[in-house]
Amino acid sequence: MSNESREETSHAHEITLSDDPFTKNFLKNYGINTTIWFFPGLIMHEAAHALAGILSGGRLTAATWWSKHGGFVSLTNVSWATGALVSLAPLLLAPTAILLFQQGFSSLNTTAKEGILLPVLFLWLAVSLAIFSIPSVPDLKNCIHRSRKARQFTTRTPTILFSPLIKTLVFYIPMIISEITAVGLLLTFRWSSTMRFAWMAVLCLATLNYFPT
Numbered sequence: 001m002s003n004e005s006r007e008e009t010s011h012a013h014e015i016t017l018s019d020d021p022f023t024k025n026f027l028k029n030y031g032i033n034t035t036i037w038f039f040p041g042l043i044m045h046e047a048a049h050a051l052a053g054i055l056s057g058g059r060l061t062a063a064t065w066w067s068k069h070g071g072f073v074s075l076t077n078v079s080w081a082t083g084a085l086v087s088l089a090p091l092l093l094a095p096t097a098i099l100l101f102q103q104g105f106s107s108l109n110t111t112a113k114e115g116i117l118l119p120v121l122f123l124w125l126a127v128s129l130a131i132f133s134i135p136s137v138p139d140l141k142n143c144i145h146r147s148r149k150a151r152q153f154t155t156r157t158p159t160i161l162f163s164p165l166i167k168t169l170v171f172y173i174p175m176i177i178s179e180i181t182a183v184g185l186l187l188t189f190r191w192s193s194t195m196r197f198a199w200m201a202v203l204c205l206a207t208l209n210y211f212p213t
Helices: 003-012 021-025 039-055 080-087 089-106 110-114 117-132 137-156 164-189 193-208
Strands: 014-018 059-064 072-076
Touching: 014 039, 014 080, 014 137, 039 059, 039 072, 039 080, 039 089, 039 117, 080 089, 080 137, 080 164, 089 117, 089 193, 117 193, 137 164, 164 193
Parallel strands: none
Antiparallel strands: 014 072, 059 072
């Protein structure tokens, strides 16, 4: 195996994911540090990466779940393909948040539901998760890179090991979908605070749908 191949294999099995300055600072003009005011979202963002990596066979080697400067997770034993999907894991925070709010809020008694504190708390959690449910720019770039590497690796894999149909269904289609998703999110959210506010509004409205009127 050449030095280049060894280096590529090594990089395939290691992944470090972190948030980016845009996520942390897009409310800075309003005097709000998102990592401090909405810290549950940052913690859950990093936890989503870590959980996805562990469930896909990776091993967590280092993590900063929260600091005022952001967070990160490092994983080993992660393939090109699973690394691409792990990069997009925070996207699952949105539907998960709505489901948890629905189940949790519906289980509360009437008095608790009609109070002021609980709806405000739920709204704060919804905003927190909405802000950090968007994968960071490093996450998205990592996903694009690993999706392409996974497809290249599959192309070099002998057909005797994987039939063309299996290659297409198991590797090509998921990697192409993840790459398109990453590119779309990168173009949509990277330079547009308006789109981030819209994303936050949608998730918050979905959460408020379960509050009493």
